[in-house]
Amino acid sequence: MRILVTGGAGFIGSHIAERLLELGHHVVVLDDLSTGREENIPGGVEFVKGDITDRQLVSELMDDGRFDVVNHHAAQMDVRRSVEDPTFDARVNILGILNLLQCSIKGGVKKFMFASTGGAVYGEQARYPADEDHPTRPVSPYGISKLAGEGYLFYYRIQCGLQTVIMRYANIYGPRQNPFGEAGVVAIFSHKLAQDEQVTIHGDGLQTRDYVYIEDVVTANLLALDNADSITFNVGSGIETDVVTLYKHLAKAAGTDLPPRHGPPKPGEQRRSSISPQFAYESLGWRPKVPLAEGLARTFHSFITADGRQTSG
Ligand SMILES: NC(=O)c1ccc[n+]([C@@H]2O[C@H](COP(=O)([O-])OP(=O)(O)OC[C@H]3O[C@@H](n4cnc5c(N)ncnc54)[C@H](O)[C@@H]3O)[C@@H](O)[C@H]2O)c1
Structure with a gap:
């Protein structure tokens, strides 16, 4: 498959790009290197340096049915910065995903995978561990902007038939x-x-x-790439x-x-x-190993x- 990995110079995105490449997919990374590093990008992956909010760049990059799948990991992910500068957070995390989604529809992308967040989207939890039906009560602009991204995915699924995968990550490390x-x-x-x-x-x-090792997160992405259509699932250990x-x-x-x-x-x-990883296990056979x-x-x-x-x- 031809896959665009946004944020592929960062921590999680670079591991995903690496594994996709090993599996024989054609991988392009889009990253502005704001927190990522070029040396994280695996050799053999085409790199486009740019901002996900850049309309012209993203539109040209994704034109002509160039990608089957977008795996969206680029984000402003500093909770404290989101509190200090919620406008910047919204620009990257809301306008960014919206730009990618609009260009995906125009460019004929079939599936859009989104790295959302468990902790920040659920907020102070009413029960432990939280399952996917837990109320979403974000208490930071970062949690709000990630939840808005989920909302846009739902919209484009209903309106345009885009296959959507929302992965609500726990604390990923590695x-x-x-x-x-x-x-x-x-x-x-x-x-x-x-x-x-x-x-x-x-x-x-x-x-x-809730801590999950990067290798398990990559596996969750691969399983969802091959087996999931429209799904929202936690990537956590419980x-x-x-x-x-x-x-x-x-x-x-x-x-x-x-x-x-x-x-x-x-x-x-x-x-x-x-x-909770229960739903991911039931639907994809995934659990952290x-x-x-x-x-x-x-x-x-x-x-x-x-x-x-x-x-x-
Ligand atoms: N690490 C975690 O524990 C965790 C938990 C929940 C969700 N997530 C989500 O996973 C994704 C990846 O997180 P990470 O830990 O790898 O972070 P990271 O900072 O290492 O990676 C993010 C990448 O996005 C790039 N980027 C940022 N703004 C951009 C823009 N406007 N245009 C293009 N590229 C841009 C950065 O340069 C970086 O390479 C993020 O969406 C984050 O919200 C991570």
């Missing part, structure tokens, strides 16, 4: 995640530990998240892990007994989050070898 942003606690800790630096935990460290436990696993992988330092809690930070300790050890080791590909800010 090699190549950027350790210099606000998000990505595993990458931030791994980078610090790889430099023999002390890690700071915000608050008591008992806030929980398991809550607190930050202190996460640190212990990483410290063990790093062979250090340096204790973490505790800083002030982040204002407004969600206390708990986990999303890489155990947390193993995934964390692999991630830490990537930060002291070339595969992290993120050695400086």
Whole structure:
């Protein structure tokens, strides 16, 4: 298949592009390198540097039935930035997906796959883990813009018959995640530990998240590419892990007994989050396979070898 991967120079998108290429698909990456890096893009993949909101560029790129599938991973994904500058967040995450969708319809794309988010779309959860029927009550502009993207997918499915796949990710971690942003606690800790630096935990460290290793996320994308038509599913483990436990696993992988330092809690930070993989298992046969300790050890080791590909800010 001919597949456009937006955000393919970033953490998740680059792993997906790599695997699609290995499977013999023709892959083109569209990325503006705002947080991604050109060295993340696998060799053999055509790279177009550009902004997903650029009407002319995207329209020309997608003209003439050039792509069967769009796998949309480009985004403004910094929750704090979305709070500080909701207009910028909406420009990238709402106008960006809208531009891609309009050009997809015009260019004859059959299937559109979208990396949405579980934690931010469900907001403070009423039950744990959240299934796909859980109310969506985002409490950040980022969660709102991702949910708006889901709404546009629904619209284009109903109006134009576009096949749509919405993947609500938990907290994804693994090699190549950027350790210099606000998000990505595993990458931030791994980078610090790889430099023999002390890690700071915000608050008591008992806030929980649902962590899924990148390899499992790539598998979810492949299964949905081949087997799903119109579906919204969680890509999560259903398991809550607190930050202190996460640190212990990483410290063990790093062979250090340096204790973490505790800083002030982040204002407004969600206390708990986990999303159920049950529906993904029933509909696609997917569930996460890489155990947390193993995934964390692999991630830490990537930060002291070339595969992290993120050695400086
Ligand atoms: N990492 C997670 O835990 C997680 C969780 C939930 C959802 N997601 C979603 O998965 C997707 C990928 O996340 P990631 O962790 O790989 O982040 P990332 O920052 O590594 O990747 C995002 C990529 O998009 C590119 N990009 C940003 N704005 C762009 C624009 N206007 N035009 C073109 N390219 C642009 C960046 O340069 C980067 O390469 C995002 O949509 C994010 O919202 C990630």
